[in-house]
Amino acid sequence: MNDQFIRSVSFDWNQIDEKSYLRDITAINGIDRIEFHSAITFFVGENGSGKSTLLEAIAVAYGFNPEGGTRNYSFSTYDSHSELWNAIRLTKGIRKAKSGYFLRAESFYNVATKEEEYADSMHPSKRYHEKSHGESFLAIAQNYLNAGGIYIFDEPEAALSPQRQLTLLLDIYKCAKEGAQFIIATHSPILLGIPDAEIYSFDQGEIHLCEYEETESFQVTEMFVNNRKALLQRLLSDGE
Numbered sequence: 001m002n003d004q005f006i007r008s009v010s011f012d013w014n015q016i017d018e019k020s021y022l023r024d025i026t027a028i029n030g031i032d033r034i035e036f037h038s039a040i041t042f043f044v045g046e047n048g049s050g051k052s053t054l055l056e057a058i059a060v061a062y063g064f065n066p067e068g069g070t071r072n073y074s075f076s077t078y079d080s081h082s083e084l085w086n087a088i089r090l091t092k093g094i095r096k097a098k099s100g101y102f103l104r105a106e107s108f109y110n111v112a113t114k115e116e117e118y119a120d121s122m123h124p125s126k127r128y129h130e131k132s133h134g135e136s137f138l139a140i141a142q143n144y145l146n147a148g149g150i151y152i153f154d155e156p157e158a159a160l161s162p163q164r165q166l167t168l169l170l171d172i173y174k175c176a177k178e179g180a181q182f183i184i185a186t187h188s189p190i191l192l193g194i195p196d197a198e199i200y201s202f203d204q205g206e207i208h209l210c211e212y213e214e215t216e217s218f219q220v221t222e223m224f225v226n227n228r229k230a231l232l233q234r235l236l237s238d239g240e
Helices: 051-062 083-087 108-118 133-144 162-177 216-226 228-238
Strands: 006-011 033-035 040-044 088-092 099-104 149-154 181-185 198-201 208-210
Touching: 006 051, 040 051, 040 162, 051 083, 051 088, 051 099, 051 149, 051 181, 083 088, 099 133, 133 149, 133 162, 149 162, 162 181, 216 228
Parallel strands: 040 181, 040 198, 099 149, 149 181
Antiparallel strands: 006 033, 006 088, 198 208
16 A cells, blocks of 8 residues: 555646746656655656756645745745646645655755744754754754655755765665655765665656666766776876
């Protein structure tokens, strides 16, 4: 039985303008449906492949602020999200999420600033701006994670060291085991290694399920680590 908070995403392309740039994103153009069976789902793919565009649309359709935060956040620094959110329909499970968070690397500063503005005596600010970028990223994830929540993360590894990525991996894994759901766009070969996760690749012109070892993040990292000297010699000599 699929008991995820978001069970699937269906697309109505009649809601997308014929001249929209969304129709030029090969991986998502014309797709009908994506299903989520696992508590942890990853979106992977090259820059510009559409993974963050779809992730953002799912978050907005679920009720999150386009720039990030909890569902209680309502502000706009720059209205840049696409109309894709209005052309998708989320099929939700029987469980209702008690909490959630949309974390975007590119707009984190704005969300941290808004968190201070929203603070009051009952809900004091966590003062994320007073921490390092990586510490504040990890603190947000740890402060908001709980078993009854849904979490949509866009490149959460952006500010994290490899060690901190391992810490986040453990937090995500434990929380998912207790009933939370995660949908994450990432390039991190560390986070992608979480057991039992589904991985949707946006490469090769279509969205498709793949294994960890088939991801470019894993393959390029493995190739570099195992053949660093020869690879660098070839790359640097070609550049001369």
